[in-house]
Amino acid sequence: MASKGLTQDPVPGHLIDPPVIAPGHTFGSVTEKIMRLVLTTRTPLGWFFGFLVAFGIVNMLGAAVAYLFVRGTGIWGIDIPAGWGFAIVNFVWWIGIGHAGTLISAILLLLKQSWRTSINRAAEAMTLFAVMCAGLFPLIHTGRPWVAAYWLFPIPLTMGVWPQFRSPLIWDVFAVSTYFTVSLIFWFTGLIPDLATLRDNAKNRFVQVVYGMLAMGWRGSARHWHRYETAYLLLAGISTPLVLSVHTVVSWDFAVSVIPGWHTTIFPPYFVAGAIYSGFAMVLTLMIPIRAAYGLKDFITMRHLQNMAKIMLATGLIVAYGYFMEAYMSWYSGSKYELFMFKNRAYLGPMSWSYALLILCNILIPQSLWFRRVRSNPVLLWAISIVVNIGMWLERFVIVVTSLHRDYLPSSWGTYKATRWDYATYIGTLGLFTMLFFIFIRILPVISIFEVRALLPQSKVNPELQENLQ
Numbered sequence: 001m002a003s004k005g006l007t008q009d010p011v012p013g014h015l016i017d018p019p020v021i022a023p024g025h026t027f028g029s030v031t032e033k034i035m036r037l038v039l040t041t042r043t044p045l046g047w048f049f050g051f052l053v054a055f056g057i058v059n060m061l062g063a064a065v066a067y068l069f070v071r072g073t074g075i076w077g078i079d080i081p082a083g084w085g086f087a088i089v090n091f092v093w094w095i096g097i098g099h100a101g102t103l104i105s106a107i108l109l110l111l112k113q114s115w116r117t118s119i120n121r122a123a124e125a126m127t128l129f130a131v132m133c134a135g136l137f138p139l140i141h142t143g144r145p146w147v148a149a150y151w152l153f154p155i156p157l158t159m160g161v162w163p164q165f166r167s168p169l170i171w172d173v174f175a176v177s178t179y180f181t182v183s184l185i186f187w188f189t190g191l192i193p194d195l196a197t198l199r200d201n202a203k204n205r206f207v208q209v210v211y212g213m214l215a216m217g218w219r220g221s222a223r224h225w226h227r228y229e230t231a232y233l234l235l236a237g238i239s240t241p242l243v244l245s246v247h248t249v250v251s252w253d254f255a256v257s258v259i260p261g262w263h264t265t266i267f268p269p270y271f272v273a274g275a276i277y278s279g280f281a282m283v284l285t286l287m288i289p290i291r292a293a294y295g296l297k298d299f300i301t302m303r304h305l306q307n308m309a310k311i312m313l314a315t316g317l318i319v320a321y322g323y324f325m326e327a328y329m330s331w332y333s334g335s336k337y338e339l340f341m342f343k344n345r346a347y348l349g350p351m352s353w354s355y356a357l358l359i360l361c362n363i364l365i366p367q368s369l370w371f372r373r374v375r376s377n378p379v380l381l382w383a384i385s386i387v388v389n390i391g392m393w394l395e396r397f398v399i400v401v402t403s404l405h406r407d408y409l410p411s412s413w414g415t416y417k418a419t420r421w422d423y424a425t426y427i428g429t430l431g432l433f434t435m436l437f438f439i440f441i442r443i444l445p446v447i448s449i450f451e452v453r454a455l456l457p458q459s460k461v462n463p464e465l466q467e468n469l470q
Contacts, residue, residue, distance in 0.1 A: 020114055021299060022301060025456060027456065030453050031201075031449055033296075034446075035198065035201055037294055038198060038445055047442060054434040056431070057431025057432075057435075058428060061424070064425045065136075068421065068425075072144070073142075075421045077418040079414055081414050082404040082414060085401065088396075089393070089396045090133075090134075090396075090429065091141075092250055093134075093392060094137075094429065094433075095275065096271075096278045096279060096396075098183075099127070100127070100276060100280045101124045101125070101283075102127055102183055102186075102239050102243050105120045105124050106236040106243070109232075109233075110237065115304055117452055118296075118300050118448075118452060119283060119300060119447075120448060120451075121444075121446060122283070122290070122441075123283050125436075125437065127187075128183055129433050131179065131180045134176065171252065172249060186239055189235060190448065192214075192216060193450045195218070196219070197449055243276075247271045247274075247275040248268040248271065248272060250271060251267040252268070255267040260337040260408075263338075264329060266329070273315045273318035273319050274392060276315045278388065278389060280308050280315070280385075281385040281392070284382060284385035285386055290446060299452055305381055306372075306376060309369050309381055309384075310375070312369060313367075320363045323362075326342065349406065354397055355398055358391055361394060362388065365384060365387050365391075368384065369384065
């Protein structure tokens, strides 16, 4: 017998993974099922409910930011010596979430991994929305963005003053803006054939015009396909190094300093692995409910969920190695400051509870992904993905806050306590991210139509296995 999530092969006792698309579909049925989610005239009530809840939370973000601009950053919990708080924690967390989209779309495309096709579109959109949320924090954490944010961009000659290019905060601006721009172009390029499909099947004249303008004259000719594939592959090649470079640059915000707990060479690979870890966790958090709510189990199969779970497990082990190296190097370095900082994080300090939760969420609970029964259970996977997202946020909190609130001089030690405005701003960005995602799944195909149709030959399996595949 085959266990859950597996299929019995004709060879006795041999188990094979489920396919990337369920059998029984044709080109027409694939197009119709994905397209009707967008072109339907009846928006589900659940969509309205979710959108209105998210929109209400966005209003809370607007109120928090407006009050910040009036009163300044004193409304937050930052103080001396913890001059960085929720704003930087949330910035790094959101940037990390944005990494899975580019990994799924670009790197897996270059590696010819066909299972990416049903999840790449939503993951790319998730990347853009996460980077938008992340981009808010470098602007608002100054308290006066109309004055201070000006100096983050290279606009010289007006006053004869250049930004300080040796500052990693300036590197962030270039890295994140480049990442967002390339990701946006890559996402839009992949949408063009599907936009043309929506244009040709829409009944409303206004909708036809809108999708027609966005489709940029696509007719599906051999010349169009040749140019499309060339551009898409080129953009994938450009995007691939961004996955490694962007969060490496973000890690340098900390690693180039001399503050104990930050000054370490493990940060770049450790941050990149953590970003992919949290990014895939967010993809699972979003796609499992969408898969159930819109009846997309034929296209987002157990093969997709299992593969994403395996990548989470692999990157989680890399993150665990990073935690071990931090502990080891604090001892091996012989620096009493580094050793004290680790002890302060782990068990001596008043915020050691955050480190304990971090280990629980990022290392211990995800070890259950070793078991196929867990990887094949969507409810358990969804719960674990939320736990990992919480754990990765705690990781950034531990790195930022616990490294600052006790520095070299005991006389300058302090504490950090987030205020309601810190929480309102963070929760507000969650609402903004969710609202943008609700808009996306309503006006654009959440799954790539033409890429899924290319997988139809893989769904031609032995009819005797079809019942197990369902």
